[in-house]
Amino acid sequence: xxxxxxxxxxxxxxxxxxxxxxxxxxxxxxxxxxxxxxxxxxxxxxxxxxxxxxxxxxxxxxxxxxxxxxxxxxxxxxxxxxxxxxxxxxxxxxxxxxxxxxxxxxxxxxxxxxxxxxxxxxxxxxxxxxxxxxxxxxxxxxxxxxxxxxxxxxxxxxxxxxxxxxxxxxxxxxxxxxxxxx
Amino acid sequence: xxxxxxxxxxxxxxxxxxxxxxxxxxxxxxxxxxxxxxxxxxxxxxxxxxxxxxxxxxxxxxxxxxxxxxxxxxxxxxxxxxxxxxxxxxxxxxxxxxxxxxxxxxxxxxxxxxxxxxxxxxxxxxxxxxxxxxxxxxxxxxxxxxxxxxxxxxxxxxxxxxxxxxxxxxxxxxxxxxxxxx
Numbered sequence: 001x002x003x004x005x006x007x008x009x010x011x012x013x014x015x016x017x018x019x020x021x022x023x024x025x026x027x028x029x030x031x032x033x034x035x036x037x038x039x040x041x042x043x044x045x046x047x048x049x050x051x052x053x054x055x056x057x058x059x060x061x062x063x064x065x066x067x068x069x070x071x072x073x074x075x076x077x078x079x080x081x082x083x084x085x086x087x088x089x090x091x092x093x094x095x096x097x098x099x100x101x102x103x104x105x106x107x108x109x110x111x112x113x114x115x116x117x118x119x120x121x122x123x124x125x126x127x128x129x130x131x132x133x134x135x136x137x138x139x140x141x142x143x144x145x146x147x148x149x150x151x152x153x154x155x156x157x158x159x160x161x162x163x164x165x166x167x168x169x170x171x172x173x174x175x176x177x178x179x180x181x182x
Numbered sequence: 183x184x185x186x187x188x189x190x191x192x193x194x195x196x197x198x199x200x201x202x203x204x205x206x207x208x209x210x211x212x213x214x215x216x217x218x219x220x221x222x223x224x225x226x227x228x229x230x231x232x233x234x235x236x237x238x239x240x241x242x243x244x245x246x247x248x249x250x251x252x253x254x255x256x257x258x259x260x261x262x263x264x265x266x267x268x269x270x271x272x273x274x275x276x277x278x279x280x281x282x283x284x285x286x287x288x289x290x291x292x293x294x295x296x297x298x299x300x301x302x303x304x305x306x307x308x309x310x311x312x313x314x315x316x317x318x319x320x321x322x323x324x325x326x327x328x329x330x331x332x333x334x335x336x337x338x339x340x341x342x343x344x345x346x347x348x349x350x351x352x353x354x355x356x357x358x359x360x361x362x363x364x
Contacts, residue, residue, distance in 0.1 A: 022312045026340035028246035047243070083364050097239035101284055123286060130239045143245045150240075 004139070018114060025167060027147035027177040035181040037089070038144075040082040041074050043067070044091030053098035053127075055157050065164050066094055069171035070133060073163060078182040093134040098153060101128040129153040131170050147174040208333045208352065212359040218326040221316065221364045227272035228252065229318065238282035238309075240339050247339075250346050251278050254353035255315060263363060274326065277316040282335060285310050311335035313349075313355055318357040329356040 009075060013149035056062050070092060071081065105122045137146040149170035156162045215221065242245045255276065257265060269275065287306045314330035329350045340344050 024340060026342075028244065028342045028345075030246075095239060095242075099239075102286055104305055104307060121305055123307065132239050134243075143243075146240070146244055146246065148240050 009152055018020055019134065023149055023151040023166075023173060024168070025147070025173040025177060026151045027174065029145045029147060029179060032150070033144055033179070035179055038137075038181070040086065040088045041090045041135075042082045042088035042138070043077045044093045044134075047093055047095050053157070056096055056098065058141070061107040061160060061164045062167070065167045066096070066131065066171070069168050070094060070160045073171050073175040077178055088138050091136045091138045093136065095134075097132070098157075099128055099130075102126075122177045129156070129166075131167070131174070133171070133174060145178060147177055179182060185229070208327070208331060208355060210331045210355045212327065212329040212356070214361065215324065215326050217278065218324075220327045220361045223264070223273040223317070223326075223364070225267045225272045226259060226274045226276055226317075227267055227269045227320075229269075229275040231279045232345045236241055236280050236282055238339065241280070241282065243274070246342065247280075247345070247349075250349045251280070251313065251353060257350075258354055258357040262357070262360070269320070274317045274319050275320050277318060279312075279314040279316070279330075281312045282339075283310050283312070284308070309335045309338075309346075311338070311357065315353070317360075327360060329359050331356050348359070 027031045074092070075081075079090070103124055103126060105124055129152070130148055130150045132146060135144055136142065137144050152168070153164070153166075156166050194210070234240050236247075259266070264325075285308055287308065310332055312330060312332045314328060316325055317327040318324065319326045333348070333352060335348070338348050
């Protein structure tokens with residue numbers, strides 16, 4: 001009989017997971033879109049979706065760094081911030097989400113070593129953070145690109161330096177999936 | 183337009199955590215309201231959009247996801263002879279619901295016998311996606327038919343082409359269960 005016992009599953013939080021420490025980035029886009037017609041950008045109104053964690057809600061450090069990283073990435077990819085009352089070609093939205101997820105720790109059978117002392121698989125709980133960035137056609141209000149980065153936030157939220165590095169790396173890698181604009 | 187609502191989670195199939203969605207079992211079901219004569223329906227329209235709650239920040243308000251579902255349903259219904267009309271002329275109004283969940287699978291491990299069914303001997307966590315299509319009778323405003331499918335979505339969202347293919351196949355399987363027109 002198959003049975004789950006208390007010994008089978010031990011739920012812990014920690015940094016021992018190699019799998020969930022990986023940053024995963026990807027994007028969806030409108031294939032065939034002529035990106036060269038988009039030159040300028042501006043921030044769109046913030047969405048009303050919940051962040052999922054009070055530590056990031058209305059955190060000016062987090063918001064400033066995310067917005068700064070995105071503006072830098074947009075500039076790097078050939079966009080310019082719209083000037084004065086000039087109507088931007090695209091609007092930028094971003095959304096951050098924190099949710100609890102499960103992972104199974106790694107047993108390195110190739111090296112004959114285990115991640116746990118008793119060499120049993122462990123299911124662990126960790127905080128997964130997702131940063132989503134939307135690029136919206138300002139004229140039609142249609143989403144033309146959505147990029148995201150996901151990774152474990154264990155040990156990140158409480159450390160400003162790690163949080164800043166995580167934001168920078170997330171945005172940089174995410175924007176590498178943006179189609180060639182120029 | 184589409185409407186997303188929360189879907190109650192149902193038990194997931196046993197799969198390997200990083201298995202491709204195509205390898206994972208696809209569970210398809212449907213429900214026919216007692217007394218409803220779905221076979222007489224000839225025309226449909228999309229119901230008004232509602233609140234989004236897919237359980238995955240990558241998919242909330244993501245038109246690349248919602249539009250693909252809508253397009254897949256349109257294609258299947260066109261092949262079945264349905265006419266897409268405006269809301270006032272439609273026999274049925276369509277709603278789509280989608281929900282992403284993470285599941286824990288431990289069925290590979292037989293702890294009583296102290297052995298594994300295979301050499302992996304580890305619990306697995308994986309993402310599942312549930313997609314549901316509702317046919318609401320426009321005149322009575324009552325649910326006439328509901329079809330839904332659940333399958334692994336591990337890695338699917340991060341690959342737009344894979345996601346689109348998965349949606350197309352899943353919608354086709356759901357609508358196979360729709361009673362044929364007379």
